[in-house]
Amino acid sequence: MKLLLLWVVVVLAGCAGREPEVRTVRVEVPVPVLCKTQEVAVPPWAAADLKKSDDLELKVRALLAERRQRIGYERELVAAVGACL
Numbered sequence: 001m002k003l004l005l006l007w008v009v010v011v012l013a014g015c016a017g018r019e020p021e022v023r024t025v026r027v028e029v030p031v032p033v034l035c036k037t038q039e040v041a042v043p044p045w046a047a048a049d050l051k052k053s054d055d056l057e058l059k060v061r062a063l064l065a066e067r068r069q070r071i072g073y074e075r076e077l078v079a080a081v082g083a084c085l
Contacts (some may be wrong), residue, residue, distance in 0.1 A: 038075050
């Protein structure tokens with residue numbers, strides 16, 4: 001028993017005699033940054049001025065034009081969001 005106690009004391013003394021190891025560790029952490037892009041303007045929609053009395057051809061043309069406007073507007077929004085990533 002005394003031998004075991006002596007061994008523990010010697011081991012602990014050996015650990016206490018060492019200088020602490022000083023290390024510099026580089027940790028990369030993502031930092032949020034404000035995104036600075038121009039605001040995407042909402043286009044004047046082609047079908048916004050349609051009246052109930054307008055003929056069917058005019059309504060269909062306006063809706064097709066508005067669809068193309070929407071596709072272009074969505075592409076601008078996606079580009080603006082992509083610039084922030």
